[in-house]
Amino acid sequence: MGIDYTIVVSHGNRYNPTRITYSLREAIETDMELPYEVWKEFILERDNYTCVECGKSQDQMSAHIQIISHHKLFARDGGKYIMSNGEARCWKCHRRKHSETPALPELVLYQYNGRDYWMKPR
Ligand SMILES: [Zn+2]
Numbered sequence: 001m002g003i004d005y006t007i008v009v010s011h012g013n014r015y016n017p018t019r020i021t022y023s024l025r026e027a028i029e030t031d032m033e034l035p036y037e038v039w040k041e042f043i044l045e046r047d048n049y050t051c052v053e054c055g056k057s058q059d060q061m062s063a064h065i066q067i068i069s070h071h072k073l074f075a076r077d078g079g080k081y082i083m084s085n086g087e088a089r090c091w092k093c094h095r096r097k098h099s100e101t102p103a104l105p106e107l108v109l110y111q112y113n114g115r116d117y118w119m120k121p122r
Contacts, residue, residue: 005041007020039081043083043087049067051090067089068088070088070089
């Protein structure tokens with residue numbers, strides 16, 4: 001749980017960027033709000049890249065179906081990017097979770113080669 005994640009914020013001035021470092025330990029202890037990029041990484045790190053529902057881990061999945069960070073309370077319902085509002089899920093369990101929930105989003109997050117894609121559930 002000792003990882004740090006530094007993001008660089010340029011505020012329009014790329015010659016004098018601000019570096020902000022977040023610590024996973026502190027994020028868990030304080031449940032502070034995090035930038036999306038940091039939150040997403042920390043949830044996966046904390047849950048060891050393993051789906052909380054079916055127990056599959058990243059290396060058991062095919063390259064294009066990955067473990068993703070899931071909002072327990074959806075962002076559009078006021079869910080925040082805090083550690084207590086996230087859990088790692090594989091893409092299948094993530095999709096199932098969303099389709100069980102009345103607040104079904106139009107799109108689900110899909111990750112490929114480290115990039116995020118929002119796609120309609122099949
Ligand atoms: Zn799963």
